[in-house]
Amino acid sequence: MPSVKRRVKQWVSRGADRHVRLAVTGLSRAGKTAFITSLINQLTHLGTEPNLPLMSLVQQGRGLGARREPHPHMHLPAFDYDSAMQALHQTPPVWPSPTRDVSEVRLAVRYRPQSAALRAINEMATLYVDIVDYPGEWLLDLPLLSQTYSHWSAKQAGLLTGRRGELASTWATKAAALDPFAPADEKMLADIAEDYTAFLHQCKAHGGLHWVQPGRFVLPGELAGAPVVQFFPWVGRQDEQDLAKAGKESNYGVLKARYDYYCEHVVAKFYREHFSKIDRQVILVDTLQPLNAGPAAFHDMRLAVEQLMQSFKYGKSGLMKRLFSPRIDKVLFAATKADHVTPEQHPNMVSLLQQIVHQAWQQAAFEGIDMRCQSVAAIEATTPGYVSVKGESQSALKGFLADNSPVTLYPGDVPAQLPDEAFWQAQGFDFPSFRPQQAPLDAPLPHIRMDKALDYLLGDKFR
Secondary structure, eight states: OHHHHHHHHHHHHHHHOEEEEEEEEESTTSOHHHHHHHHHHHHHTTTTSOOOTTOHHHHTTOEEEEEEEOOSOTTSOBOOHHHHHHHHTSSSOOOOOOOOSOEEEEEEEEEOOSSHHHHHHOSOEEEEEEEEEOOHHHHTTGGGGGOOHHHHHHHHHHTOOHHHHHHTHHHHHHHHTOOTTSBOOHHHHHHHHHHHHHHHHHHHHTSOOOOOSSGGGTSOGGGTTOGGGOOOOOOSOOOHHHHTTOOTTBHHHHHHHHHHHHIIIIIHHHHHHTGGGOSEEEEEEOOHHHHHHOHHHHHHHHHHHHHHGGGGOOSTTSHHHHHHOOOOOEEEEEEOOGGGSOGGGHHHHHHHHHHHTHHHHHHHHHTTOEEEEEEOBSSOOEEEEEEEETTEEEEEEEEEBTTSOEEEEOOOOOOSSOOOHHHHHHOOOOOOOBOOOOOOTTSOOOOBSHHHHHHHHHGGGOO
């Protein structure tokens, strides 16, 4: 009997443990690597020197500690936490290298159960947290699954205006000269595809533009150089009935076949293998750099975020529901780099982000998905304070710029509403990039509201 009782107790104890898969994504330079590094760092200090005053688990004194566990999926790269911390502890510290592919890390978080019944079974419980890191640009490809190659090409051609049109001149000129019915010139197609990929990189690096499609082209991971990422929008003759006559071995036929293969074997495969298994999702949004870059960049960022949100339309008629049956029940939108503006501007960051994701929020609320917007600084790089300007005290930030020069400044006001064209003419922005603060080796990283984010994402699991 004692043996049976012991086995029952062990079985119930294992049942009390929980498992959650938390995905973190965001467009380039939104701070994914910093966010995940801080998340791991804060939880691993849970039992010794917690820096999470707004987390209920800490407030109740129930957090015992956390540690990294063996990597759960051997076919995926492990998130390189050690290299990230090494970069942050250099003298002077530098930001960790960004990840460019899917990666994972598993944490085991040990805590005292809140439930008296669970405490009677076991004084300790464990929550296993799998953190999945993937580029937000990959989510921008979801709409491709409902578009034919000709439809997608027409939409992309319609976007080639203004700065985007200028950057597209090299590949678009070559592509427009292609004969759709001629036998496929593999070298020519590869050359134009390379120019098209370079154009997407230029949009992000020089144009301040976030809407790039296919998103996998700028962060190809293991697909770099493969034919599946060697296509581009058709910008020549647009008569759909005429183009439908092009043979499979023609220029147009080969591009169409590569597009179709990409949709089926890259986009859909990613959602089936990774996205459909996620429980909680964090979407990081950097609103400050687009404000710096001007109205075109800001509106392009809005377009990218809106398209990214197509992934979270779960209704019965939604593409995600029909294809992958996702189970995400909480989504956190985080306005990153809150330490790059003074504290009184943080509510404006949240208000602006809420308006950017307003339509998606309404859809999620209708489907019963819990969503929240908040501002965060995963790794705080500045110190808030005040300076005297003409005898008056004014909020300011103190820190080090990317070139390690010290600076004290007021970077500007964040608009609480979606800005119009006139706003940029009347308001100047100067949100510089700061390097990390020097952090002690044995202390948790400084942050702004990571405790609040963790409490929202995981707090209900620590029962």
